[in-house]
Amino acid sequence: MERLAIIDLSSEQVECKDIPENVQRMYLGGEGLNAYLLYNHLSPGVDPLSPENVLIFGAGLISGCDVSSSRFEVTSKSAEGEGGFGTSNSGGFWSAELKYAGFQHLLIKGKASRPTYLWIHDGEIEFRDASFLWGHDTYESLELILDDLGDQNVQVAMIGQAGENLVRFANIMHGLKRAAGRTGMGCIMGSKLLKAIVVRGKQGLKVNDPEKLLDIFTSHRSQIMSTKIYPVISRYGTLTIFCVQNQSGMISVKNNQFNYFEEAEGRLDDEIFEEQYKTKSLACYACPLRCSHRYRIRSGPYAGVWGEGPEFYMMAGFGPAVGNADWDCILAANTLINRYGLDVGSTSGYIAWLMELWQRGIIDDKDTGGLNLDWGNKETILTLIHQMAKNEGLGGMIGQKASRAAVVIGKDSARYLYTQRGMMHESPENTRASRATTLAAATSSRGSDHLKGRCALEFYAMPPEVLAKIYGKPIASDFRSWEGKAWMAVWTQHFTTVVDSLGYCKFATIWPGSTHNLNYKQFCETIKAVKGWDVTPEELMETGERIWNLERMFIERETGILREGDIPPSVYFTPQPLEPLKGEKIDRAEYEKRLDEYYEIRGWTREGAPTAGTLKRLKLDGEPSHLL
Amino acid sequence: MAQKTFFIRSEFCSGCGICQLACSLVKEKEANPAKSRIVIKRQILDGLMVPHICVNCKQPPCADACRRKAIIKDTETGWVVIDREKCNNCTLCFAACPFSAIVITPEVQVLLCDVCGGNPKCVEMCPTGAIQFADRAQGIAGPTDMAAVDIWK
Numbered sequence: 001m002e003r004l005a006i007i008d009l010s011s012e013q014v015e016c017k018d019i020p021e022n023v024q025r026m027y028l029g030g031e032g033l034n035a036y037l038l039y040n041h042l043s044p045g046v047d048p049l050s051p052e053n054v055l056i057f058g059a060g061l062i063s064g065c066d067v068s069s070s071r072f073e074v075t076s077k078s079a080e081g082e083g084g085f086g087t088s089n090s091g092g093f094w095s096a097e098l099k100y101a102g103f104q105h106l107l108i109k110g111k112a113s114r115p116t117y118l119w120i121h122d123g124e125i126e127f128r129d130a131s132f133l134w135g136h137d138t139y140e141s142l143e144l145i146l147d148d149l150g151d152q153n154v155q156v157a158m159i160g161q162a163g164e165n166l167v168r169f170a171n172i173m174h175g176l177k178r179a180a181g182r183t184g185m186g187c188i189m190g191s192k193l194l195k196a197i198v199v200r201g202k203q204g205l206k207v208n209d210p211e212k213l214l215d216i217f218t219s220h221r222s223q224i225m226s227t228k229i230y231p232v233i234s235r236y237g238t239l240t241i242f243c244v245q246n247q248s249g250m251i252s253v254k255n256n257q258f259n260y261f262e263e264a265e266g267r268l269d270d271e272i273f274e275e276q277y278k279t280k281s282l283a284c285y286a287c288p289l290r291c292s293h294r295y296r297i298r299s300g301p302y303a304g305v306w307g308e309g310p311e312f313y314m315m316a317g318f319g320p321a322v323g324n325a326d327w328d329c330i331l332a333a334n335t336l337i338n339r340y341g342l343d344v345g346s347t348s349g350y351i352a353w354l355m356e357l358w359q360r361g362i363i364d365d366k367d368t369g370g371l372n373l374d375w376g377n378k379e380t381i382l383t384l385i386h387q388m389a390k391n392e393g394l395g396g397m398i399g400q401k402a403s404r405a406a407v408v409i410g411k412d413s414a415r416y417l418y419t420q421r422g423m424m425h426e427s428p429e430n431t432r433a434s435r436a437t438t439l440a441a442a443t444s445s446r447g448s449d450h451l452k453g454r455c456a457l458e459f460y461a462m463p464p465e466v467l468a469k470i471y472g473k474p475i476a477s478d479f480r481s482w483e484g485k486a487w488m489a490v491w492t493q494h495f496t497t498v499v500d501s502l503g504y505c506k507f508a509t510i511w512p513g514s515t516h517n518l519n520y521k522q523f524c525e526t527i528k529a530v531k532g533w534d535v536t537p538e539e540l541m542e543t544g545e546r547i548w549n550l551e552r553m554f555i556e557r558e559t560g561i562l563r564e565g566d567i568p569p570s571v572y573f574t575p576q577p578l579e580p581l582k583g584e585k586i587d588r589a590e591y592e593k594r595l596d597e598y599y600e601i602r603g604w605t606r607e608g609a610p611t612a613g614t615l616k617r618l619k620l621d622g623e624p625s626h627l628l
Numbered sequence: 629m630a631q632k633t634f635f636i637r638s639e640f641c642s643g644c645g646i647c648q649l650a651c652s653l654v655k656e657k658e659a660n661p662a663k664s665r666i667v668i669k670r671q672i673l674d675g676l677m678v679p680h681i682c683v684n685c686k687q688p689p690c691a692d693a694c695r696r697k698a699i700i701k702d703t704e705t706g707w708v709v710i711d712r713e714k715c716n717n718c719t720l721c722f723a724a725c726p727f728s729a730i731v732i733t734p735e736v737q738v739l740l741c742d743v744c745g746g747n748p749k750c751v752e753m754c755p756t757g758a759i760q761f762a763d764r765a766q767g768i769a770g771p772t773d774m775a776a777v778d779i780w781k
């Protein structure tokens with residue numbers, strides 16, 4: 001039986017509850033059950049940083065049982081996104097370990113009286129003093145925790161100085177690079193004086209049909225390893241996306257002013273990283289993809305700097321988005337950001353924004369405290385990261401204010417700040433030419449979310465019959481066409497929500513670009529073997545829709561921002577300046593029309609709220625009487 | 629008869645633990661790496677991942693340490709096997725093993741790899757070729773090089 005622990009940091013009390021099977025079946029685990037717990041346990045209208053806010057950790061329903069399924073979701077009222085739906089997902093070992101320790105979900109409320117970390121092992125939860133960790137970065141904290149507990153096998157989710165200093169886009173780090181990054185979950189953790197959650201489980205999971213699960217496990221592994229994307233992902237990880245995306249003219253260069261970065265040619269390629277920096281490939285739990293890399297900078301001003309990562313979003317955010325084509329600087333920034341526990345998307349996005357303000361003369365060296373914000377100024381990039389994490393100077397102001405910084409700076413600065421629902425538009429994403437991706441990212445719950453929105457299969461010009469087979473409806477092959485794209489967006493959002501609720505990694509699914517990867521059919525097999533439920537792809541799709549609608553209800557309750565929050569940043573409505581996609585833009589009237597179509601498919605009103613009929617169909621209409 | 633045993637190439641181990649999950653499902657019918665016969669020691673900060681599994685020593689120190697003669701070296705196959713009838717889980721073998729290849733469960737039960745009867749599941753599942761099962765006399769120079777071809781240039 002999956003269990004929930006309600007942990008009150010104020011009184012240091014813990015209450016454990018079994019999660020009823022009907023609730024599990026309706027919301028699975030991970031993101032789905034997190035959304036359900038958040039909706040039910042959070043009083044409407046509380047300040048995100050107050051002790052009344054709740055922070056929920058959720059392992060996936062089948063985490064620890066299948067390949068590539070060890071992902072956990074952290075959910076709370078958003079610290080960065082104007083009090084909306086805050087959620088973020090991370091891989092690694094933590095999720096499986098939490099399940100082996102006897103819990104699927106942790107709901108943390110209140111505020112500790114002193115810096116605290118939680119030590120969770122085999123069904124027991126201890127509150128431990130974290131004063132000796134406070135002020136240390138995540139690498140140091142990890143080492144100190146391993147020493148403190150005398151166990152090298154524990155898994156740690158923690159915050160760095162950024163979370164302690166309540167930076168609005170601080171993230172929760174796991175290990176050296178894995179992060180629940182968006183919506184400032186680390187900021188919420190810091191506001192509760194919770195430094196880390198350490199788990200170790202030896203209880204194991206009794207599954208419904210172990211023989212069957214072993215067969216499924218074996219076949220899913222072979223399936224993932226037989227795709228054409230596997231050799232690429234297992235060598236380069238997500239870095240492989242960069243060259244393709246850059247040469248397609250879909251990258252944000254200098255805060256979305258351009259869409260192709262010529263300087264990066266031959267300098268930021270994934271092969272160069274592989275040859276000159278990478279020292280080892282590492283994997284998340286039970287995952288054959290091993291898309292994480294260790295690296296060391298061998299020479300130059302940052303010689304000796306080592307770390308883990310980086311992903312495509314990191315290198316494109318600290319590369320083209322800030323006008324930098326130097327791998328050394330990107331990697332130095334990556335190590336710094338992981339140590340401090342900052343979100344790469346927002347950090348690089350705000351730095352790019354400041355640099356554009358500098359370029360346009362909206363801020364000068366009096367505003368920046370003497371920093372020179374020329375594009376690609378490496379020292380400035382690193383200094384701003386230090387400032388954000390430590391809450392000093394210009395960077396500190398940005399870190400504390402996030403999108404409200406435009407009010408502080410004033411003048412014309414808001415015009416160049418591309419946010420959505422208060423979330424910084426993920427800096428490298430410049431996909432205005434691809435319609436489904438634009439629509440799905442813009443309508444996502446946390447705002448500007450490529451992990452829910454990237455309809456990757458849109459980019460490959462697949463034959464219509466293949467697309468129809470996957471999506472069940474006709475979809476145009478051309479990414480610039482709107483035909484069928486509203487449905488593609490809806491389908492992708494449901495799919496990614498189910499994946500995040502089950503705990504699978506999206507890279508093991510058909511999401512990133514191989515139609516031969518795991519799909520609903522494989523999820524059903526695993527659920528059958530683990531839980532014994534006879535679920536169908538249709539039921540899972542409806543589950544995804546239910547979770548999506550619940551998140552929408554939360555957004556409606558907390559912020560009231562519906563349709564006006566579903567519009568992509570203003571820059572999407574201006575033409576791309578450079579080839580090969582020169583002139584491509586989203587037409588505003590066309591977008592509104594497609595948004596209507598999207599709402600209609602969803603069964604939402606023209607304002608973007610779920611109708612009573614839709615809620616009834618999804619069994620979301622009753623009082624939450626099955627409240628945990 | 630050729631005697632087969634395990635060869636470890638820890639430089640290829642990504643630390644994923646697929647082998648551990650598979651082993652616990654095969655042997656314990658549950659998903660529980662703590663009860664796997666193969667252990668990966670992970671030094672997270674160093675990025676060092678080292679699989680530990682019984683390498684079927686020619687003269688097993690664990691068998692010498694066992695007072696109940698519960699651990700036997702099979703002379704034909706070369707495999708070191710544990711007789712569960714005789715074993716009283718005293719863990720002397722665990723202390724004696726120089727390779728940290730004997731596992732003690734949370735319930736203090738001694739676990740020793742039995743090579744799945746000659747077709748080890750962990751080897752089948754390992755995505756990088758970090759664990760191999762091959763003729764002791766021949767070694768694995770060939771197969772390991774092949775297995776590693778797609779990982780490193």
